[in-house]
Amino acid sequence: MIILKDIKKSFNKSQVLRGINLKINRGEVVTILGPSGSGKTTLLRCLNFLERPEAGIVQIGNIQVNAKNATKKDMLSVRKQSAMVFQHYNLFAHKTVIENVMEGLVVVKKVKKREARIESEKVLEKVGLSDKLHFYPSQLSGGQQQRVGIARALALNPEVILFDEPTSALDPELVGEVLSVIKEIAQDGITMVVVTHEMSFAKEVSDRVLFMDGGVIVEEGTPLEIFHAPKEERTRRFLHRISGESFFTALKEQVN
């Protein structure tokens, strides 16, 4: 379970998060939508203290930390409860695929190398990369690299996996393979928080959708509520703007 209480964060005096309250249940898949600059990535990064909030309480699992007086040790223990998948993959360039996945298990979780290898192979099979174990990241396509990133997060068996726009850096034809892997692990009951611009993916995979704008959560609800009956004007405008294209294709289909 994840609880955020009154999270505040600003960069150079401009306030990016203006008091975020959020509770995420075990096994829930939550997607965060919103225009750029709305604070959604910052919120995600506050969850594992890659950004340190100025105020507020972060709780993941049974680790609770008050951001104001969080020590290095506190931040480390929160990070050990979570894992993150990055927009730009951020794989360890000097390590092979399997070493990338093993690294956290061996170094952080102190799992024996042999067990870590078995566990990593299992996870890599799940993301469909069994034939690439000894490749370096530079030898893989973007989609394959991102699947390694997902495997690296998954192997740690964390309380929650945080996805920071996992498909935004990918070529359009590679987006599908990554989304289908994420969908698959969502069905395994792993708690996930996903920041994304893929609307149909969000609609399909989430239990709950948050719409953020101007550093606050403007509206939240089930995908059905948010996408088909948004209450807030800001949500409506955003969805309208972003789905302009799909409305257009729908129209075209009608014409044909």
Added chain:
Amino acid sequence: MTIDLPFIWIAFKEIIKALPITLILTIVPLLVGFLIGIIVALVRIYKTRFVYQAANGYVSFFRGTPIIMHIMVIYYGIPLLVDQVASKFNLNIQSSKIPIILFVLTALSLAAGAYLSEIIRSGIISVSTGQLESAYSVGMTKIQAMFRIVLPQALAQSVPNFTNIFIGFLHTSSIAFLVSEKELTGAANIVASTNLKFLEAFIAAGIIYWGLTIIVEGISFLLEKRVTSYSRGGVS
């Protein structure tokens, strides 16, 4: 004056006996300097309290003054210091018993540390911050992330720069002959002045230096290919 070509070979055989000294004067300072360099680079990157200013000053001074001056200051300064301290505390140490090579090694090590710290620092900075963040995101500490993720890549990428410094210091070690250390240049000088064949002796020494440099470049090329194989892309 004519050139005595056969004497070049005779000089070569005589001068190359000093090769071990030159190698010691090159390799030891670089190894010591490497350790100093890593520590200084980390202090400057993390802006560690109290020692940060000292590290800045150290790098600035040793890169900002000629190495020949470091050797001279240490060669003339340390004995003075040692004798002062010894007489003050009634210690039975005589500065004249300290082998000269130690002064030279100290000076060269301090200089190497300053140059290497800048190479290592630029290597560390060149590794993407994204990898550091992903290391933190899996729960690594700052030290784990630095030593397991960042430094290996930083050092691998710095191999061409290390080679540059190695070659530079190989040639810089010739300064040691000024304090009568008998390395390659010192030996060449002795051969030259005893036989009054300066041109031949220094040509022979030059050939040795050049040969060494070619060998070092070859090793570096192979090493570079090996340690940066991860970044080359393509399918192996």
